[in-house]
Amino acid sequence: MGSMDNTAKRLLQRLVRRIPSQMLKTTLDKWSRLTAAQRQSMDYTESKWALTEKLLAICEENELTVKHIAELEMIHVIENPNLGMWYVFQLMDPQDDAHSVELTQFKEQFKSHLSELIRHVSIKIKKHTDEAVWIRIAWGDTFSRPNHLKPTYVVHYLQTPYVFLTSPTSKQKPLLSQALVLSTRYQAIKDANLSGRKLTAIRDLLMKQYLQVFPTKFPSPLAERNCVVSNLHIEKEQAGSAANRHQMACEAFGDGILPQLQSAVYKLETKFRDHTNKTMTERDEPFKCVVKFASTNLLESLRHSASSGVASTPVTPLLSSVPLKGKNYFVITDNGPGPSSQMKPSQK
């Protein structure tokens, strides 16, 4: 029996299947586990099946194990951070020395804390060029070895309170939270109620790396863009209000290309208000419903709705809270944030 066990084989098969052939070459080059000759012997025009067989043979020859294949997977995920679902957690109450945590210290601390909490765990940490610290965790438990087929990825920028995670189970989440809190020198961690398929988008939203619009005294380029209309008074007035709507929409959501979120979910637990429907209005328990806005680029859709007049301006806080608070999951109760009556499904 070779170095590659069943898990290693399955992991490799899955990876080759997932990575497009034209991308496979660059990914394998970055892996640096194959010799130059072995890399040259690869023919990327061959079928995925043939490529897998060939790679399996090379891995056996080089005596690579599941840990090495996990490295290859990590390279692929880091290069393609916009696949799969990412959830954001927020660290709270930093200790005095939180701002001085550096990479080596963080790596050591995280590994030792998590290994203390769970016996069988395989952790790989890698720093990416954009200062992001990437962590791959393969979980096991008291009796079983780490399962490399269902890893959790964690992305953290040191000195920031945000942690990005892919699908940890409810059993793993507390362990991970504890290790993160201890190694970043914070005191608590909470769900930040933000998720999306694109890591870069949710990161840009929280790191404020998109063009936000603020009121300034200088003539706004936004307004100017809309000035070239005919001389008719009515059109002028309409253009004025259109420019105004556009300005308000941009102040609420941002200008230019916006971080690509796919949804915003509002969970309503409020009293039913409709004087035409007495049965519902007179009920004691709150009316529960979920409103979900979905789009390929939610923020751009919302901005368009507001600027074109489909949604009313000034933009309701419920919608502008998405970029403002960096959240896309809200629970609204009668005493909760913002008057619930403002939230009407007909707004979009």
Add this chain to the structure above:
Amino acid sequence: MCALSEGVLSHLSLLEVQARSRKSRLQQQSRVMELKAKVEALKTQREQLKAQIQTHQVWGLMVAECDFRSLLACCNPLFFPALFYLLISSGGYDIIKTRKGKGACVSIATAYEDVFLDTFNLEIDLKPTVKINRHNIPPFIPLNNLAEQNNMQTDLRVFLDTLSQHLNAFAGRKQQLKLVKEKHKSVEVMESNVLCSLLVLLFTVPREKTAVLCTLDYTDHTRCLPTRVHLESEDKQLPDSPQWEKNCSLLMETPVHKALITMKKMGSIV
């Protein structure tokens, strides 16, 4: 020559005196040159400082001229003492009122070595309490802590001053790192972070090709200069050598991209 009549020896001694005085005159001349050069250097420095003061004043004036009147016209300073005070004494912010005086929008421009860098904005509610409503300040700047520590409620200006210090220092460190990466290809950046508060550089000593690991800690986040410089090398003696002790203090006192130029000139690093 009168000296001849008094004999050869006295003539020689006269010549000696003349030669000496010429030498000292030469020395004086070179000293004068040196001092003149220093005067020139100081003059340029004065000009630079003047220019800096001017940019700050222009910035301040812009605030005073453009907003002061409009704000005075629209809001009663009695109701907005904090904002009123801010306008009179503000140094480098651009402030406009929003929502009919219920809020204000502050722009803080950052600059490093006379280059304007990012501008950060804050939308502040002034009524009923002073509260930051919206901003584009990155999460690694401890905005809420600064607001609390500096008592934003009562003294908005102190808060904005401190915030501006943090933002300018961050922009300066970021710019230094950018310049190191651009202009010093032979120096490898081993480690850095988003706040640019830690920098680990790998130097190479020219002839021996010894590797030197240099850690710069910027613990004071309101400054562009490190608070600690630490050297590590395979050559254990190297960090304690007079040359590298000098390099160390150079790195403490000079922005890193400039210190590297000097270190290269001195032949300390490749």
